[in-house]
Amino acid sequence: MSLLLNVDSLRKVYGQTKNEQTAVLEDVSFSLQRGEIVGLIGASGAGKSTVGRILASLEQQNAGTIWFDGSNLTGLTGKKRRVFAKDIQMIFQDPYDSLSSRMRISDLVEEPLLIQKSEKDLAKRRARVVEALELVSLDPKKYAMRYPHELSGGERQRIGVARALVCRPKLIVCDEPTSMLDASLRLELIQLLKKLNRKFGIAYLFITHDIALTKGFCSRLLVLYEGRIVDQGETDMVIEQPEHPFTIRMIKALKSLEHKKGELL
Ligand SMILES: Nc1ncnc2c1ncn2[C@@H]1O[C@H](COP(=O)(O)OP(=O)(O)OP(=O)(O)O)[C@@H](O)[C@H]1O
Ligand SMILES: [Mg+2]
The missing domain is CATH 3.40.50.300 (P-loop containing nucleotide triphosphate hydrolases)
Known part of the structure; x- marks a missing residue:
């Protein structure tokens, strides 16, 4: 250790x-x-x-x-x-409160990369978003274009985890x-x-x-x-x-x- x-x-x-x-x-x-x-x-x-x-x-x-x-x-x-x-990423208690309701899932998961300015290449950023969604077992094809209110509480919390994960x-x-x-x-x-x-x-x-x-x-x-x-x-x-x-x-x-x-x- x-x-x-x-x-x-x-x-x-x-x-x-x-x-x-x-x-x-x-x-x-x-x-x-x-x-x-x-x-x-x-x-x-x-x-x-x-x-x-x-x-x-x-x-x-x-x-x-x-x-x-x-x-x-x-x-x-x-x-x-x-x-x-x-x-050092953080995931929060209330998966609804911590996600902007007007953003699509793909944008929500991409946002931390833009804030951190850690990945400048668009294609690579998109690939990271897909990877993060897959890691939390949400099919990107099915979920990427949805909004938070179109998800269940458990799925929203997974988005919170994906947003943390995307920064590795x-x-x-x-x-x-x-x-x-x-x-x-x-x-x-x-x-x-x-x-x-x-x-x-x-x-x-x-x-x-x-x-x-x-x-x-x-x-x-x-x-x-x-x-x-x-x-x-x-x-x-x-x-x-x-x-x-x-x-x-x-x-x-x-x-x-x-x-x-x-x-x-
Ligand atoms: N921005 C702030 N301005 C003033 N006081 C604050 C602020 N944020 C937190 N506090 C106060 O600091 C104390 C600790 O808050 P904190 O949210 O860290 O507690 P906690 O242990 O997480 O509580 P809980 O288990 O209820 O979530 C509380 O008394 C809270 O009112
Ligand atoms: Mg607290």
């Missing part, structure tokens, strides 16, 4: 004036190996999506360093940052991508992510509230609480023998919730 990502002392403050300012992330540190699948869990509002958005270059941290693939991303802007931005990333931040899908589609998406992980060695930072789903999928879990990673370790260890009082409370609450839903952990 070799190191892909190292996040050190990440800090993020929201708010305009000094009085309004709150630090969502105080001091977040963790690392990810190449091809590793790591879960990020924590209460709602803990800052999980904020961590993801910073990694995917959608926001900037106030302090802290990010090393990725041997390079320090901290403070990089413009073209230099774009070189790495294509390597080394890491995908998955921000609760399964929470709006029903149980069978959830499983299908996990299987697809597993397949892509095996085929291309893509690493995932998998943000979720569903700890049952992390078993057998994530090799490690990180627990975010009050702006810090308070617990981390192998998935089964964190679930069965949590150490931090917050993790103990959270796992207990999630287990009883899942029990009520009829899904035994």
Whole structure:
């Protein structure tokens, strides 16, 4: 195993004036190996999506360093940052909200390549779009000219995955991508992510509230609480023998919730 990502002392403050300012992330540190699948869990509002958005270059941290693939991303802007931005993609919770309704599927999947300016040749871009659609098991002939509203929820989420894949990333931040899908589609998406992980060695930072789903999928879990990673370790260890009082409370609450839903952990 070799190191892909190292996040050190990440800090993020929201708010305009000094009085309004709150630090969502105080001091977040963790690392990810190449091809590793790591879960990020924590209460709602803990800052999980904020961590993801910073990694995917959608926001900037106030302090802290990010090393990725041997390079320090901290403070990089413009073209230099774009070189790495294509390597860290993100897929979102709501497959409808994250896709522009007026764009055809082929344009939606091509868009990240245009934004990243990573493939200038039109024919090659088209070929990449076809390849990405095929990888998520959507027949390009059937789907390329459709609009998002002409797709099912599961298919829309696959478009989200195709948009990430088309950039050939080394890491995908998955921000609760399964929470709006029903149980069978959830499983299908996990299987697809597993397949892509095996085929291309893509690493995932998998943000979720569903700890049952992390078993057998994530090799490690990180627990975010009050702006810090308070617990981390192998998935089964964190679930069965949590150490931090917050993790103990959270796992207990999630287990009883899942029990009520009829899904035994
Ligand atoms: N652009 C913003 N401006 C101000 N505050 C923000 C902004 N984005 C997020 N926040 C605040 O930062 C905190 C963390 O938000 P974040 O979306 O990262 O949480 P989360 O852990 O992903 O929560 P959830 O599980 O509900 O998705 C929240 O209190 C949120 O209100
Ligand atoms: Mg979130």
